[in-house]
Amino acid sequence: xxxxxxxxxxxxxxxxxxxFTGINFQLHSGQIHCILGPNGVGKSTLLxxxxxxxxxxxxxxTLNGHSLRRLSPAQRSRKIAYVPQMSSERTPVTFSLRDYVxxxxxxxxxxxxxxxxxxxxxAEALLARFNLSSCAQQSYAAVSGGQQxxxxxxxxxxxxxxxxxxDEPTSALDVANQVRVLKLIQKLAQTGYGxxxxxxxxxxxLLLNDQVSTLAQNGQWQSGPAAKIxxxxxxxxxxxxxxxxxxxPATQQKTCIVDQTVFRRFS
Amino acid sequence: MILxxxxxxxxxxxxxxxxxxxxxxxxxxxxxxxxxxxxxxxxFFLHPLQLAPAVAATDQQILLELRxxxxxxxxxxxxxxxxxxxxxxxxxxxxxxxxxxxxxxNGAAAxxxxxxILGYQxxxxxxxxxxxxxxxxxxxxxxxxxxxxxGSLTLVLAxxxxxxFMQAVIGLLKYVADPEQQLPSITYWQLGSLEKVTLSNLGLxxxxxxxxxIVLLAFRWRLNLLSLNQLEATTLGANLKLEQGIIILCxxxxxxSAVCLSGTIGWIGLVVPHAARLVxxxxxxxxxxxxxxxxxxxxxxxxxxxxxxxxxxxxxxxLTGFIGTPLFxxxxxxxxxxxx
Numbered sequence: 001x002x003x004x005x006x007x008x009x010x011x012x013x014x015x016x017x018x019x020f021t022g023i024n025f026q027l028h029s030g031q032i033h034c035i036l037g038p039n040g041v042g043k044s045t046l047l048x049x050x051x052x053x054x055x056x057x058x059x060x061x062t063l064n065g066h067s068l069r070r071l072s073p074a075q076r077s078r079k080i081a082y083v084p085q086m087s088s089e090r091t092p093v094t095f096s097l098r099d100y101v102x103x104x105x106x107x108x109x110x111x112x113x114x115x116x117x118x119x120x121x122x123a124e125a126l127l128a129r130f131n132l133s134s135c136a137q138q139s140y141a142a143v144s145g146g147q148q149x150x151x152x153x154x155x156x157x158x159x160x161x162x163x164x165x166x167d168e169p170t171s172a173l174d175v176a177n178q179v180r181v182l183k184l185i186q187k188l189a190q191t192g193y194g195x196x197x198x199x200x201x202x203x204x205x206l207l208l209n210d211q212v213s214t215l216a217q218n219g220q221w222q223s224g225p226a227a228k229i230x231x232x233x234x235x236x237x238x239x240x241x242x243x244x245x246x247x248x249p250a251t252q253q254k255t256c257i258v259d260q261t262v263f264r265r266f267s
Numbered sequence: 268m269i270l271x272x273x274x275x276x277x278x279x280x281x282x283x284x285x286x287x288x289x290x291x292x293x294x295x296x297x298x299x300x301x302x303x304x305x306x307x308x309x310x311f312f313l314h315p316l317q318l319a320p321a322v323a324a325t326d327q328q329i330l331l332e333l334r335x336x337x338x339x340x341x342x343x344x345x346x347x348x349x350x351x352x353x354x355x356x357x358x359x360x361x362x363x364x365x366x367x368x369x370x371x372x373n374g375a376a377a378x379x380x381x382x383x384i385l386g387y388q389x390x391x392x393x394x395x396x397x398x399x400x401x402x403x404x405x406x407x408x409x410x411x412x413x414x415x416x417x418g419s420l421t422l423v424l425a426x427x428x429x430x431x432f433m434q435a436v437i438g439l440l441k442y443v444a445d446p447e448q449q450l451p452s453i454t455y456w457q458l459g460s461l462e463k464v465t466l467s468n469l470g471l472x473x474x475x476x477x478x479x480x481i482v483l484l485a486f487r488w489r490l491n492l493l494s495l496n497q498l499e500a501t502t503l504g505a506n507l508k509l510e511q512g513i514i515i516l517c518x519x520x521x522x523x524s525a526v527c528l529s530g531t532i533g534w535i536g537l538v539v540p541h542a543a544r545l546v547x548x549x550x551x552x553x554x555x556x557x558x559x560x561x562x563x564x565x566x567x568x569x570x571x572x573x574x575x576x577x578x579x580x581x582x583x584x585x586l587t588g589f590i591g592t593p594l595f596x597x598x599x600x601x602x603x604x605x606x607x
Contacts, residue, residue, distance in 0.1 A: 053501050073501055073505060076502075076504070077504035084496075091499075106504050112489070155503075
């Protein structure tokens, strides 16, 4: 079983105060770990540390007992895939969807090699599985946000990783596509992938109902099962806003709402 | 943006362009102030060991000492500039980047101007130009290092700074140059020409050009990975420092070697990669080799024009500017029409 463990993780950018300190985190195969928190607290930075892209100011990140820093980028990316946030700041991808997903084979290829016929057939199979074959020839930039997100997931799966990190996977999607992607993430976890994702929506963490961590503005970090962490009082503390976690009578499903009275009073 | 399914496959494009290159090379051998017939050129190539008895001695001499080195140089330099332009545009995520981005061209021009003023001969000028080009890149990379930034934009800005500095150096050297002998020589060299290419100086530069070109061609698929942002490329296994370093070094060597042979020739490294991408799409694995062939054809055609348009030879830098500008505008318009 693959295990990603972060111990006493701290990070600060040059000449700035600490973004977070003393974070302990664990992820293993088959688990979904949601990270919640307001904007700017360092969720994406934390993901970068967990992916081995950023070197934490203090603390260690180990993958199956080996320090992540000691692994080469290729070794890391054969174990951990990263699905980036879809944002306008991202470098525009201009080549076709097919060429984009094929980049997922890069960790398995030597510096001067290109994807083989086997790599290509693997990519085609995954494109078909995710209903992307018909738009595979189209430019990545031209397809819908939902298709772009699916293509990023296909690329991640082509890496044949054990863990997948999602940075706000639903941030640019409509509700239907959000649900589709969340269901897909749950299915991936059920097939054995370890998943860590950041989200702004506590309801998504309630839907996925596995492990949850919160990172508050003051850098306070709290982890545990969803039922324990996703309470009205704790979420209100994290977001500095009165939030209610209520149980819907018809389905007994928990959901997080902003009370109308709070909304009216909000300046 | 819907990418049209090309009418021809990539392989067909590549073979077709390769054949076109051979035809243009053959045609370029016959063009010039002293035209040679295709029959003469065919005889020359079909009987190389007998040194073509059916070909007149003057024709042989023109072919061997003037046309052949020049045609080979045009093809190699055109390909080198286009390949390095494609590579730079990919790794700097910027379609407006060209090979002289890091100050290579101006650095090489400053090196050459210095050698001219010091009275060096052709080989000395070439070595000095090469050193100037490499020194410029080293300075740009050092600025990036001192600014403690790993971003490609900082390197681009550093390149612009060094380029500006090298232009000032060239200006100073032109100011102190002897106006009768040295100044025309520096100016002519700055405008670019293949007039002084010989088999021996071509032979000096071809090994480095070939080596750097082959490395970049081998890296062509990897360029797609490096064209992503830093986070995505790293999480897909790229060793950015190493891989970008190799590509910058090879693209710089290609440009500096090309500038050594011909002086500064602008536009090819900017325009030709766009033409290749327009034809074959944004995949660098396919665009890079095609850009190389297109670059070779483009410079061969321009050089043939330069040799035949007037009694005196027109500097290549002038022709590339006059033809490259409208061509670039046309390519941008075409891209908009086709891809939007």
